[in-house]
Amino acid sequence: MRRRFTALLTVAALTGAMIAGCGSSTSGSASGSPSASESGKSSKTTEYKVAMLLDSSVSDGGWGASCYQAMLKAAKEEGWDNAYTDNVAQSDYATVITDYCDQGYNLIFAPGNQYQDAVVQVAADYSKIDFCILNGTAEKDNVTSVLPDAHQIGYMAGALAGLMSKTNSIGFIGGMELDTTKQKLECYTKAAQKVNPSITVQSAYAGSFNDAAKGKEIAGSMVSTYNVDVMFGDASAVDAGARETLGSLSGCYDIGQPGDLGSADDKLIICSVVTDNAALVEQCMKDVESGSYGNKTIRGDLSNGCLSVGTFSSAVPKDVQDKYMEYISQIKSGTFIQ
């Protein structure tokens, strides 16, 4: 009997500890971190706070990481306090957003189309709080969508892949079949074939953004079966796995995104298509401060500096770089592909 009681007690204790400890990890910077507010504009009378949620991790080396860094950078620039919750399951989106609303956050940053339904649902109940959806399409009184141009991202990567491929065979790895991923793939194909009409594009989906091993296998199968030599990916950590395969082979290149992943002496990453989400988030914060928030979509493209070309590797010859920059200016002016 006593043993059963001990067991029950420990079960209760452990369950309690678990609920407290690992529902999901929330950053502590919200609970009074003076350094965050001091580094910003101290003249502000009201303390503004931004919170974000993520279904992946802030340290995934891809989409999640870049969105988190974007929020951090924007919050620092504007002197806002910030917090995040990552690894949120789909069924918990609305709960996490509501929690932040109840805690008095001024802006909720939801970096992805997948959060849209939850955001719109919660936003209807909290008219004083503003919401920002990255890659979203919703426009409400307190909801602004921020939309980096997926077409231009696809064109930028495709043009470079088309210029650099020697085997006339290039690859694309997607995580999930999101709208933006499909647009990127479509435009990637169009741009590459415009630059080099004999290009064929191989594409595959990993069904995950985290399974690096899967990325490695996909890249390997593309190279061995179709002799792919330039790869572009839209799948965070899966891309990192793909790069491992490509890096072990000579003459294979990768195009990075969304951060500037390459460097001049990088043998693998020839260039990156850089998306500066921070500028867009910052724009949202300015709108919140000035009270002009909502009912609009802020678009990010080459012309407003949200998209840009990253660092070229020395593997890209000077004349190819010049030619590529020519295409970029065409993409910017909208004359590249009508």
Added chain:
Amino acid sequence: MDAVWNISFLQELLLSTIRMATPILLVAIAELYSERAGMVNIGLDGLMAIGALVGFLVGYNTMNPFLGLLAGAAAGVAINMIFAFFTVSLCAEQIVYGMATNILAPALASFIYRLSFSDTSVLIKGVAQDAAAIPGLSQIPFFGKLLFNHPPLVYFAYILVILTGIFFSRTRPGLNFKAVGEFPRAAETMGIRVINVKYIACIICGALAGLGGAYLTICYTNTYSEGIVAGRGFIALSAVIFGRWVSGGVMMACLLFGFCDALQIRLQLIFPNTPYQLLQMIPYVCTLLALIFFGIRKNGPKANGQPYFREER
């Protein structure tokens, strides 16, 4: 289609099969030892996650892949001891504690990862274990590259399958081990220390599952990202049932799963207009079909999943 019907395509497909099956196989053998002693441990995903992280961290800091693998195994054991204490000593419900491991261990892994690298936006590269080609044998055309040019852990996994098979069917300790999973009370009266055997099963299970996780971050790729386990623990769990609780069967189940997964990637490339979700179902559909085909006549260990109250009559 020309790219498909040739020998190198087949070779790449089978190579890919072996690479993809190995982590699942290690973990499935782990579960086999556990279930043979009557312990259903569904916390394999969690054990793999902690093994993957600790293996990666130690490998990263020491630049020694063997130390990394050892550390991954040790971490798996450490976490599985929580499960062992509660289910063996306190006779608590095994499914609940397996699930608890699945929640606790991955969260612990991401916590430690962030403590170690803060929230950096680039993936840190750790150490990678190179393939160790077996001299002579690896020169055999076609089969040499397929079977004898892998990281040492791959050979270890397949040798383990043979050893496990011999252990359970040909040796006295192996039969004693099985008796604990079949009818622990009878085993106890025959002088077998049931509690000890159960603890040993948990140690083996933790070590192999941790090793399977470390394989992902040391032998397969050299980076760690949250979610890298991607449900492989649960696939291993089904492979044990599918493989009828014998090591050879478990191996075949893992290879079938690896083959289907390797095939679906290639089918995505060959048939780009087919919805990829359909192709990604192939490994799971195959598992279902195979289960229907083979039937579930032979059941697992009789006392599987039941707590053993030593002093109860």
